[in-house]
Amino acid sequence: MEKWIPFIPERASTVAGRVDALYFFLVGVSVFFALLIAGLELYFAIRYRRRSPGEMPAPVHGSMKLEMLWVVIPFLISMVMFAWGSSLYFTIYRPPKDALDIYVVGKQWMWKLQHLDGKREINELHVPVGRKIKLTMTSEDVIHSFFVPAFRIKADVLPGRYTSVWFEATKPGRYHLFCAEYCGTSHSGMGGWVTVMEPADYEGWLSGGRAEGSLASTGEKLFQDLACVSCHRSDIQGRGPALKGLFNRPVRLEGGQTVIADEGYIRESILNPRAKLVAGFPPIMPTFQGQITEEQLLQLLTYIKSIGPEETPAAPPSPEAQAPSGGAGVTRKENVKQ
Numbered sequence: 213m214e215k216w217i218p219f220i221p222e223r224a225s226t227v228a229g230r231v232d233a234l235y236f237f238l239v240g241v242s243v244f245f246a247l248l249i250a251g252l253e254l255y256f257a258i259r260y261r262r263r264s265p266g267e268m269p270a271p272v273h274g275s276m277k278l279e280m281l282w283v284v285i286p287f288l289i290s291m292v293m294f295a296w297g298s299s300l301y302f303t304i305y306r307p308p309k310d311a312l313d314i315y316v317v318g319k320q321w322m323w324k325l326q327h328l329d330g331k332r333e334i335n336e337l338h339v340p341v342g343r344k345i346k347l348t349m350t351s352e353d354v355i356h357s358f359f360v361p362a363f364r365i366k367a368d369v370l371p372g373r374y375t376s377v378w379f380e381a382t383k384p385g386r387y388h389l390f391c392a393e394y395c396g397t398s399h400s401g402m403g404g405w406v407t408v409m410e411p412a413d414y415e416g417w418l419s420g421g422r423a424e425g426s427l428a429s430t431g432e433k434l435f436q437d438l439a440c441v442s443c444h445r446s447d448i449q450g451r452g453p454a455l456k457g458l459f460n461r462p463v464r465l466e467g468g469q470t471v472i473a474d475e476g477y478i479r480e481s482i483l484n485p486r487a488k489l490v491a492g493f494p495p496i497m498p499t500f501q502g503q504i505t506e507e508q509l510l511q512l513l514t515y516i517k518s519i520g521p522e523e524t525p526a527a528p529p530s531p532e533a534q535a536p537s538g539g540a541g542v543t544r545k546e547n548v549k550q
């Protein structure tokens with residue numbers, strides 16, 4: 213179907229057809245009115261040309277009907293564009309809850325990708341076909357932009373915060389990945405490939421190679437190495453807030469406001485702990501700005517997500533209470549493999 217339209221990249225995601233439909237509608241409307249206006253200009257110039265040197269046309273005093281026509285019709289058309297465009301926008305930039313998480317760090321000039329089970333890739337991304345994939349992305353330096361034309365997704369990757377985009381690939385294959393934001397000398401070389409595989413092949417690929425431990429378990433180790441665990445305890449109330457079940461829940465702050473503990477909030481709390489103090493806790497946490505890399509931040513984030521609501525409340529408050537949190541990470545990984 214796409215063969216007969218030149219310059220259109222292959223369609224390999226669930227939203228690709230919808231993006232193209234909107235694109236063709238916008239182009240169609242523009243071409244229709246451009247031709248209509250240019251044609252009428254030409255026609256009127258000939259039809260109403262001055263036929264004798266003294267010819268003067270009768271003055272025109274406006275027409276309410278005509279005025280309304282060229283206000284109402286463009287208004288309706290632009291409202292269609294607005295509603296259609298925003299519905300598509302929200303589809304693409306609001307990741308579904310059941311998506312598989314993959315973390316992306318952009319830097320001059322490469323893409324670093326981390327899978328939940330700990331597998332890492334550079335400028336290559338392997339994903340299963342027919343599975344929703346959520347990318348949580350950040351940059352180590354300047355602004356980049358993650359662009360896969362065949363999936364019709366593009367999202368800026370910004371230093372100092374997380375952005376996300378999702379897709380579901382519809383056919384196996386290899387698709388070009390680009391950086392779509394000029395980011396320095398080798399911007400044009402900052403690309404790679406997304407390999408979409410049958411689920412069985414993907415499982416095989418995932419289990420191959422060296423095992424580094426899941427992102428959450430690496431994060432848990434980091435959580436201990438950085439001594440986060442000495443204040444954020446899971447057995448007793450420590451000097452810092454307990455983190456169990458924290459992710460995506462509302463948090464009451466000193467000063468009365470409430471924020472949702474999403475990726476951005478957790479990131480900010482690690483790098484700049486005093487920005488949003490949890491009600492009832494003193495400002496004693498040191499900053500980790502400059503001490504951990506973006507990838508380590510993502511590992512910590514995955515760990516904090518993993519000690520989420522899956523934890524059984526029946527777990528005894530003993531020193532072994534650390535163990536179930538590691539277990540929760542495993543549970544999460546198994547969920548992913550379903």
Ligand code: CUA
Pocket residue numbers: 318319321355356357391392393394395396399400402
């Ligand atoms: Cu990164 Cu352009």
